[in-house]
Amino acid sequence: xxxxxxxxxxxxxxxxxxxxVDDEVLDNxxxxxxxxxxxxxTTVKIIERIQNRVSKDKYLGTTELDSIxxxxxxxxxxxxxxxxxxxxxxxxxxxxxxxxxVGVNGVGKTTTIGKLSAQYKKAGKSVILxxxxxxxxxxxxxxxxxxxxxxxxxxxxGMNTDPSAVAFExxxxxxxxxxxxxxxxxxxxxxxxxxLMSELTKIKRVMxxxxxxxxxxxxxxxxxxxxxxxxxxxxxxxxxxxxSSLAITKLDGTAKGGVVIGISDxxxxxxxxxxxxxxxxxxxxxxxxxxxxxxxxxx
Amino acid sequence: MFDNLSLKLDKAFxxxxxxxxxTEINVATTVKEIRKALIDADVNYxxxxxxxxxxxxxAMGQNVLTSISPGQLLTKITNxxxxxxxxxxxxxxxxxxxxxxxxxxxxxGSGKTTFSGKLASYLKKQGRQVLLTACDIYRPAAIKQLxxxxxxxxxxxxxxxxxxxxxxxxxxxxxxxxxxxxxxxxxxxxxxxxxxxxMMNEIARLKEALAPSETLFVVDxxxxxxxxxxxKAFNDRxxxxxxxxxxxxxxxxxxxxxxxxxxxxKPIKFISMxxxxxxxxRFYPDRMASRILGMGDVVTLVEKA
Ligand SMILES: Nc1nc2c(ncn2[C@@H]2O[C@H](COP(=O)(O)OP(=O)(O)OP(=O)(O)O)[C@@H](O)[C@H]2O)c(=O)[nH]1
Ligand SMILES: Nc1nc2c(ncn2[C@@H]2O[C@H](COP(=O)(O)OP(=O)(O)OP(=O)(O)O)[C@@H](O)[C@H]2O)c(=O)[nH]1
Ligand SMILES: [Mg+2]
Ligand SMILES: [Mg+2]
Numbered sequence: 001x002x003x004x005x006x007x008x009x010x011x012x013x014x015x016x017x018x019x020x021v022d023d024e025v026l027d028n029x030x031x032x033x034x035x036x037x038x039x040x041x042t043t044v045k046i047i048e049r050i051q052n053r054v055s056k057d058k059y060l061g062t063t064e065l066d067s068i069x070x071x072x073x074x075x076x077x078x079x080x081x082x083x084x085x086x087x088x089x090x091x092x093x094x095x096x097x098x099x100x101x102v103g104v105n106g107v108g109k110t111t112t113i114g115k116l117s118a119q120y121k122k123a124g125k126s127v128i129l130x131x132x133x134x135x136x137x138x139x140x141x142x143x144x145x146x147x148x149x150x151x152x153x154x155x156x157x158g159m160n161t162d163p164s165a166v167a168f169e170x171x172x173x174x175x176x177x178x179x180x181x182x183x184x185x186x187x188x189x190x191x192x193x194x195x196l197m198s199e200l201t202k203i204k205r206v207m208x209x210x211x212x213x214x215x216x217x218x219x220x221x222x223x224x225x226x227x228x229x230x231x232x233x234x235x236x237x238x239x240x241x242x243x244s245s246l247a248i249t250k251l252d253g254t255a256k257g258g259v260v261i262g263i264s265d266x267x268x269x270x271x272x273x274x275x276x277x278x279x280x281x282x283x284x285x286x287x288x289x290x291x292x293x294x295x296x297x298x299x
Numbered sequence: 300m301f302d303n304l305s306l307k308l309d310k311a312f313x314x315x316x317x318x319x320x321x322t323e324i325n326v327a328t329t330v331k332e333i334r335k336a337l338i339d340a341d342v343n344y345x346x347x348x349x350x351x352x353x354x355x356x357x358a359m360g361q362n363v364l365t366s367i368s369p370g371q372l373l374t375k376i377t378n379x380x381x382x383x384x385x386x387x388x389x390x391x392x393x394x395x396x397x398x399x400x401x402x403x404x405x406x407x408g409s410g411k412t413t414f415s416g417k418l419a420s421y422l423k424k425q426g427r428q429v430l431l432t433a434c435d436i437y438r439p440a441a442i443k444q445l446x447x448x449x450x451x452x453x454x455x456x457x458x459x460x461x462x463x464x465x466x467x468x469x470x471x472x473x474x475x476x477x478x479x480x481x482x483x484x485x486x487x488x489x490x491x492x493x494x495x496x497x498m499m500n501e502i503a504r505l506k507e508a509l510a511p512s513e514t515l516f517v518v519d520x521x522x523x524x525x526x527x528x529x530x531k532a533f534n535d536r537x538x539x540x541x542x543x544x545x546x547x548x549x550x551x552x553x554x555x556x557x558x559x560x561x562x563x564x565k566p567i568k569f570i571s572m573x574x575x576x577x578x579x580x581r582f583y584p585d586r587m588a589s590r591i592l593g594m595g596d597v598v599t600l601v602e603k604a
Contacts, residue, residue, distance in 0.1 A: 034344045037523040040335050105546060105574070106408030106519070114439075136574070137412075137447035138440040145439035159447075190549040223408065227341030227523025229551040250407060253492040255525035278407070278437070 026051075029069070036258030036295045039228050042265065046072055073292045076265040087285065088119040090181060091216070096128075096174045098182045098207060098214035100167075102200055102237055103221035105188030108249035108275055110139065112221055113183050114146030115275070115283035121152060125180035130170025131156035132163040132203060133187035143185050150280065153177075163187065163199065164206040171210040184215070191236030200241050219272070221247045222263075225255035234263040243267075249275035252282070256295055329373050330355050340552030340591045343527045346561045354380050374592065381557060381588035389581045390566040392541060394422075395512040398430070398476040399483045402509060404502050404537060405517035406529060407490030410545035412441065414517050414571050415487040416448035417579040422483055423454055430481035432472040433458040434465040434505065435489035445487055452576050455481070465489075465501055466508045473509070486511070493532030503536045514539040515568065518555060520547045526555035527562045534563040541568035544582070548572040554591050 026047055033043040049072045054065075090097035099116075101109045110133070117127045129147055131154055133139035140156050147154035155170040167184050174182040186203065189196035207214040220243040222230050237243050246264075248257045251274050260271055271286040330351045337347040358376050392401065401418065403411045412435070419429045431449050433456060435441035442458045449456035457472040469486050476484045488505065491498035506514060516539045518526060533539060542563075544556055547570050556567060567582040 031344060034338055035524050037341075037525075040338055104521070104549070106410060108408060136444075137451075138444035141443050142438075142440035149439070190546065192548070192550050223519070223521070225406070225523060225525045225529075226519075226521045227551075227555070228339055229341070229521040229549065230523075232550060250492075252494075253406070253525065254494060254528045255523065259523065 032296060033258065036256035037227050037230075038258035038295075039231065039262050042076070042262035045265075046076070049075075070289075070292050070296075073261060073295070074288050076261050077288045077291070078264045078268045078270050088116075088123045088125075090120075090125065094216055096171070096179045096182045096211065097216050098171060098174070098184070098211055099217045099219055100184045100186065100200075100204065100207070100215040100241070101219045101221060102186050102241055102243070103188060104190050104223075104233055105136075107188065107221045107223040107226075108247075109133075109188065109221045110142050110146065110185050111278060112219075112247050112249060112273065112275055112283065113143070113185050114150055115280055116273070117146070117152045117181075117183060118150045118280045119283060120181050121150060126178070127152040127181045127183065128170060128174045128177065128179045129154045130166050130182065130184040132166040132170070132184050134159050134161045134163050134166065135187040139185075139187065164203045167203045168206045168210065171207045171214060175210060182214075191233050191240075197236065197240040200237075204241060217245055218243050219245045219247055220269070221249060222257075222260065224248045224251040224257035224274075225253060226259065228259060230259040231262055231266070234267055234269065238267055238269070243269055245270055245272040247271070247273040247275065248286070251294075252276040257291075258295055260291075325369070326355055326358050326373075329370070330358075333373070333377055336592065337554060337557075340554035340593065341521075341523045341526070341558075342554035342591065343524055343558035343562070346527065346558045349561070350380065350384065350557070378585075378588050378592060381591060382585045385557060385560050385584035385587055386566050389583060390541065390568055392513045392515070392568055394427075394483060396510075398473060398481055399513075400473065400509050400511035401483065401485045402506055402511040402514040403485065403487050403517060404514065404533060404539065405490060405543075406492060406519070409490065409517045409519045410543075410571055411490065411517045412444050412448070412487050413574065414515075414543055414545060414569070414579075415445065415485050416452060416454075417571060417576055418569070419449070419454045419485050420452040420576045421579055422485075423452065428480055428482045429454050430472060430476045430479075430484045431456045432469055432484055432486045434468050434486050436463055436465055436468070437489045441487075441489065448576065455479075457484075466504050469505055469509055493529045499532070499536050506537050513541065515541050515543050516565075517543045517545060518559065520544045520553040520555060520570075521549065521551040522555040527558045530559040530563050534565065539563075539565060541566050543567070543569045543571060545571035548578065552591050552593060553587065556587055557591055 030043055053068050101113055103109050120127050131140045131143045140159055144154050155173050157166050171182055218241045220237050246269055248260055251257055274284050274286050276282045334347050334351045338344055354377050403415050405411050419431050422429050431454055433442040433445045442460055446456045457475050459468050462468050514537055516533050542565055544567055570580050570582050572578045
């Protein structure tokens with residue numbers, strides 16, 4: 001892309017023949033990272049790492065800087081612990097595989113569950129969903145409609161029922177029906193609400209009465225347009241539920257989702273999926289390299 | 300995280316203790332700290348730069364009072380500047396026409412439907428006859444969501460679940476309102492991205508067809524750097540009248556508020572701070588300024604000095 005080239009072109013001019021990166025280059029770099037929601041702390045960290053590399057390797061041209069930069073950012077993104085999970089697989093010998101989906105309000109939990117179910121189904125897995133958001137208006141109907149759309153059963157007890165009971169019954173039904181994957185939708189909640197956060201802990205505990213090592217995955221959904229607060233969300237949800245994977249939504253817009261770099265680095269939680277639209281097919285397996293490339297691409 | 304900006308600023312000043320006047324030299328580090336704090340609060344980096352340049356101008360040559368630290372003084376200057384930038388007084392919505400029409404627009408999941416319910420409830424409490432209109436024909440159960448809220452607050456909801464034309468639904472709602480003596484029609488719309496041409500056309504057509512006396516842009520207060528792009532794109536198409544900031548019941552610093560205000564120059568009219576129908580408030584620029592700076596009592600402290 002044009003803008004991309006011109007950025008590195010600019011970097012190049014400022015760098016030729018130098019063994020250190022000067023302020024102009026760093027300012028440019030800082031601007032790009034900060035504008036992608038990477039945040040000041042992580043940006044400073046990336047810049048320091050680049051300075052170290054540059055003074056050590058005495059690099060020469062823009063191409064090297066470009067790749068060093070990308071390498072350093074990629075290095076901050078944590079690995080998916082189980083590479084087998086990449087293409088909508090579940091770990092061998094884990095059946096049913098229980099996923100609990102959590103996050104603040106409106107980030108895209110229910111939609112992500114709908115899309116994810118479709119992918120699992122396409123991969124030949126049987127899926128059961130649990131409508132444990134019994135709080136938000138019409139949340140149960142929303143999940144049911146997704147279930148119909150995708151062709152997977154939804155266990156629901158209606159609005160204002162106990163979410164733990166819904167989760168319990170869903171896991172029970174999943175075991176009885178020999179399901180491969182069970183996904184529990186939960187109500188959106190801000191991490192500052194103590195009662196609601198401990199409700200999640202309870203939902204988790206109740207599921208373990210049926211499947212002792214459930215949930216196998218606690219997926220935190222983050223809105224890709226969220227700024228630095230996503231960092232706090234990751235911290236607080238991890239405290240309450242031991243988050244084991246991330247999904248970043250709404251990356252079909254102009255937001256870059258750069259905050260996930262700092263999150264991944266600090267909490268070592270891998271990003272598993274990205275949401276790129278509202279349709280069933282708009283879910284992709286996270287690809288580090290593509291993600292980092294998109295940071296340096298102007299809209 | 301910058302829990303206390305003025306402490307940071309004091310640190311930046313420490314090397315220059317004894318200087319009673321803010322000069323070009325000692326202000327540089329401090330201004331950098333302020334900029335960092337703003338970016339950490341999700342203020343757009345360009346906006347943060349402009350704002351801190353202004354602050355530098357204002358700070359130059361000011362005498363530091365003996366009873367407060369230079370950091371505190373700078374914080375006060377910053378706070379005043381932010382408050383000023385966010386519009387001074389709070390601004391009301393315009394309710395005009397028969398019926399008066401209020402159009403709600405914004406990104407996916409920002410809180411439009413919830414806010415529509417809250418606004419309806421708020422206006423109803425003022426004794427007005429309100430009709431809610433469900434124009435989100437895309438999201439699963441979007442209509443049902445508005446109907447449930449309508450029932451909760453005792454406000455009628457106009458919907459045509461089979462109709463796939465948002466403009467026609469809205470027009471029919473207005474006809475319905477006229478016939479049934481509803482004086483205000485609130486139109487809830489689907490979430491959309493600014494880059495989605497088709498959907499942006501839809502909301503532009505809605506605005507044109509309805510000629511609302513108030514068009515509100517609803518934005519999640521946790522939004523990061525992209526807030527300015529989105530707000531600008533929506534404003535270019537809709538020329539909206541005001542902004543609603545949602546989810547302020549969390550701990551976000553809400554820097555997006557400052558960015559949007561600065562870039563589109565439209566007032567923030569309401570803040571939404573919870574999922575319940577009562578959780579609606581007017582916008583107070585001074586409170587928002589303190590929130591973005593992550594400090595509470597420094598300002599009053601300086602005021603007393
Ligand atoms: N453009 C876009 N929109 C999305 C994406 N994922 C979800 N959405 C939309 O975001 C809005 C909120 O999605 P939901 O799935 O209801 O979010 P949620 O987290 O379940 O919300 P609550 O249950 O209310 O907390 C809906 O309008 C979705 O269609 C995405 O990847 N891209
Ligand atoms: N904590 C909190 N949650 C809110 C607030 N406003 C809305 N929500 C929640 O945020 C989520 C999304 O709200 P909606 O009103 O459905 O958002 P929307 O903009 O209509 O979403 P779409 O129609 O899918 O684009 C829901 O879970 C709401 O309960 C708020 O001020 N505070
Ligand atoms: Mg949901
Ligand atoms: Mg809605």
